[in-house]
Amino acid sequence: MPEGPSLYILKEQAIRFKGKKILLAEGNAAIDMSLPVNKKIIDIRTWGKQLLLCLPELTIRIHMLMFGSYSIDEQTKPAKSTRLHLKFSNGDIYFYTCSVKLLKEDVNKLYDFTADVMGDEWNQPKAIKKLKAITGTNICDALLDQQIFSGVGNIIKNEILYRTKIHPYNPVGAIPVRKLNELAKQARIYSFEFLEWKKKFELKKHWLAHTKKTCQRCNLPIIKEYIGKTKRRTFFCNNCQVIYH
DNA sequence: TGCCATGTTAAACT
DNA sequence: GAGTTTAACATGGC
Numbered sequence: 001m002p003e004g005p006s007l008y009i010l011k012e013q014a015i016r017f018k019g020k021k022i023l024l025a026e027g028n029a030a031i032d033m034s035l036p037v038n039k040k041i042i043d044i045r046t047w048g049k050q051l052l053l054c055l056p057e058l059t060i061r062i063h064m065l066m067f068g069s070y071s072i073d074e075q076t077k078p079a080k081s082t083r084l085h086l087k088f089s090n091g092d093i094y095f096y097t098c099s100v101k102l103l104k105e106d107v108n109k110l111y112d113f114t115a116d117v118m119g120d121e122w123n124q125p126k127a128i129k130k131l132k133a134i135t136g137t138n139i140c141d142a143l144l145d146q147q148i149f150s151g152v153g154n155i156i157k158n159e160i161l162y163r164t165k166i167h168p169y170n171p172v173g174a175i176p177v178r179k180l181n182e183l184a185k186q187a188r189i190y191s192f193e194f195l196e197w198k199k200k201f202e203l204k205k206h207w208l209a210h211t212k213k214t215c216q217r218c219n220l221p222i223i224k225e226y227i228g229k230t231k232r233r234t235f236f237c238n239n240c241q242v243i244y245h
Numbered sequence: 246t247g248c249c250a251t252g253t254t255a256a257a258c259t
Numbered sequence: 260g261a262g263t264t265t266a267a268c269a270t271g272g273c
Contacts, residue, residue, distance in 0.1 A: 002251045049252075066252045067270040080270085097269055099253075144252095153251045210251090229263095233250075 002064045004118050004151020005195035007046045013072055014051070017088050018044050022055075024087035029100035036060060036086070036102075046118070047111040048150030052103075053086075059103040060084075068098035115150040117187045118195075127184045128177065135173025139183075141228040142172050149187050155210050156194060158235045160186040162209035167241040168227055168234045174244040209235040 021040045025033045036055060043054040053060040062068075062084070073091045084095040103110060114123035115130075130148045143149055143157040152160075161168050164183045166175060175183075197203040204211075212222045215237040227234040 006251075063253075064251090065254095065268075066250065067268085068252090069270080099268090146253095155251055232252095 002049055002066060002068065003153035003156055003191075003194070004046070004048050004116075005191050005198055007049055007051055007064070007151070008118055008191075008195055009198065010051055010070060011044055011046045014044050014053075014093060016090060017041050017053075017086070017093065020088040020090060022086050023089065025084065027082045027084040027095070027100075029084045029095075031060075031084075031100055031102050045107070046151075047107070047113060047116050048146050049153065050111075052107055054107065057104070059107050061099075061101045061103050062095055063099040063101075065097070065099055069096045070094060070098075071096075111150075112147065115147055117149055117151045118191050119150075122188055124181065124184045124188075127187075128180055131172050131180055131184075135171060137172050138168070138228040139166060139170045139172055139175060140168040140232070140234055141230050143183075143187070144230055144232065149184075151191060152187055154232050155207070156187065156190055157232075158210040159208060160190050161236060161241065163190065165241050167238075167243040168236050169243055176244065179244075209237070211235065215240055 018041055021038060022036045025036045035058060039055040039058065041053055042056060045052040045054065049063060051062040053062070071094045074094055080096050082094050082096065083098055084100050086093050113119050113121045114126050116122055127148050131142060134142060140157060140161065143152050143160070144154070160183060163186055164179060166179055166183060194203065197206050208216055209222060212235060215222055218237065218239045220237060220239045222235050222237055225234050226232065
């Protein structure tokens with residue numbers, strides 16, 4: 001469930017608990033379950049792939065990692081064990097196989113919200129500035145850097161590189177600034193498209209590079225390689241995507 | 246059926 | 260101590 005848009009959907013579904021008091025907290029998460037009880041959710045935010053349930057002077061941070069899931073208002077008790085269950089007067093939310101942490105620091109200090117590609121405070125020039133500081137980093141690693149493009153995951157990485165015709169082999173410094181701007185712009189645009197497709201359960205239908213075998217543009221094969229420091233699955237067209245020198 | 250993947254952290258190494 | 264590599268986590272889809 002993990003890239004930014006999936007968390008955006010979760011936030012939309014959970015927003016009904018904003019302003020509500022936590023009546024019960026239970027589950028196998030390694031946190032002090034007594035701390036959130038009887039506290040009110042004053043805000044529900046996301047920072048990239050993380051959900052932030054803000055209480056007064058305490059934030060519950062949920063990270064779905066690779067296999068996390070959740071449900072709201074579960075009718076029948078699920079077989080899987082509950083990592084965290086929060087009960088409110090107007091319903092329940094359950095989280096499974098995710099990372100749960102309690103943050104005591106101010107989330108505005110912990111997270112740079114201008115890096116969240118789907119956030120209201122997203123600041124593209126700032127992202128470009130950060131890229132210019134890591135010219136030697138491979139672009140496919142840079143896109144996955146949550147401090148620069150919070151919320152971008154491996155699918156979005158592959159799709160926006162294909163869309164902007166930038167070859168994943170490029171180090172950041174080789175790419176013209178005009179193209180970096182185009183890429184950063186697409187990070188946000190594609191994320192919101194991803195969001196709409198995901199809601200309609202037709203996300204995969206729109207993939208042009210990720211898991212694909214053939215390039216829609218030139219009919220040549222799409223290459224699959226494990227690239228960069230992160231060695232993540234990378235799909236690209238050797239013909240359409242440009243290596244800059 | 247077994248492999249692999251939308252991700253990150255922390256331990257274990259050089 | 261730094262930087263880098265590996266293991267761990269754990270579910271569902273193909």
